[in-house]
Amino acid sequence: EIVLTQSPGTLSLSPGERATLSCRASQSVSSSYLAWYQQKPGQAPRLLIYGASSRATGIPDRFSGSGSGTDFTLTISRLEPEDFAVYYCQQYGSSPFFGGGTKVEIK
Amino acid sequence: QVQLVESGGGLVKPGGSLRLSCAASGFTFSDYYMSWIRQAPGKGLEWVSYISSSGSTIYYADSVKGRFTISRDNAKNSLYLQMNSLRAEDTAVYYCARWQQWLVRYFDYWGQGTLVTVSS
Numbered sequence: 208e209i210v211l212t213q214s215p216g217t218l219s220l221s222p223g224e225r226a227t228l229s230c231r232a233s234q235s236v237s238s239s240y241l242a243w244y245q246q247k248p249g250q251a252p253r254l255l256i257y258g259a260s261s262r263a264t265g266i267p268d269r270f271s272g273s274g275s276g277t278d279f280t281l282t283i284s285r286l287e288p289e290d291f292a293v294y295y296c297q298q299y300g301s302s303p304f305f306g307g308g309t310k311v312e313i314k
Numbered sequence: 315q316v317q318l319v320e321s322g323g324g325l326v327k328p329g330g331s332l333r334l335s336c337a338a339s340g341f342t343f344s345d346y347y348m349s350w351i352r353q354a355p356g357k358g359l360e361w362v363s364y365i366s367s368s369g370s371t372i373y374y375a376d377s378v379k380g381r382f383t384i385s386r387d388n389a390k391n392s393l394y395l396q397m398n399s400l401r402a403e404d405t406a407v408y409y410c411a412r413w414q415q416w417l418v419r420y421f422d423y424w425g426q427g428t429l430v431t432v433s434s
Contacts, residue, residue: 239417239418239419240418240419242419242420242421244359244421246359250426251409251424251425251426251427252359252409252421252424253424254420254421254422254423257414257418257420257422258418258420263422295358295359297359297420297421298419299419302361302373302375303349303351303361303364303413303419303421304361305358305359305360305361306358307358308358308359
């Protein structure tokens with residue numbers, strides 16, 4: 208079973224700063240099967256990125272995804288107030304599986 | 315627009331049963347795989363089960379296999395999750411989500427969730 212490890216657990220940043228979130232898989236994963244989600248308190252997760260680097264409909268271009276093999280990154284180029292949330296990566300091996308999440312909080 | 319609305323959550327005793335429903339609208343339900351994902355209070359996301367567009371292919375997480383049953387009624391645009399032999403660790407918000415299965419793998423639309431609490 209593939210394990211996804213997200214780091215850091217918490218990222219403390221100020222609005223306008225750049226956020227770099229990591230998702231590492233325990234074995235190589237197809238880039239086609241790597242997605243990122245954003246979740247705000249009391250809300251359902253929202254798809255941000257699929258196929259490792261494709262933005263979902265309506266997602267601002269300050270969000271970008273990259274990576275391949277075992278190492279994937281979600282970058283938020285300039286944090287807006289509404290971007291402070293928890294972010295999850297997700298892969299598909301024999302079944303869907305999520306990483307533990309990274310919380311992006313206001314510094 | 316795509317809408318997914320879950321219902322059926324509530325408080326149930328350990329060992330009890332509950333049936334969740336998800337009403338879909340805004341897309342051709344019978345064309346898509348669907349899934350259930352849960353989130354325990356203060357925890358991360360855990361995939362529970364998915365079902366193919368026709369209902370012929372079904373997968374479960376090991377944690378619910380043998381206790382939960384996913385099904386769908388394409389005529390009613392509805393997805394279901396029958397949960398039996400419930401345990402305290404099944405306490406979570408249960409989300410219904412549309413699962414993209416062709417060439418890529420991701421959940422593109424999610425409902426708002428329904429809370430299931432297993433407690434005596």
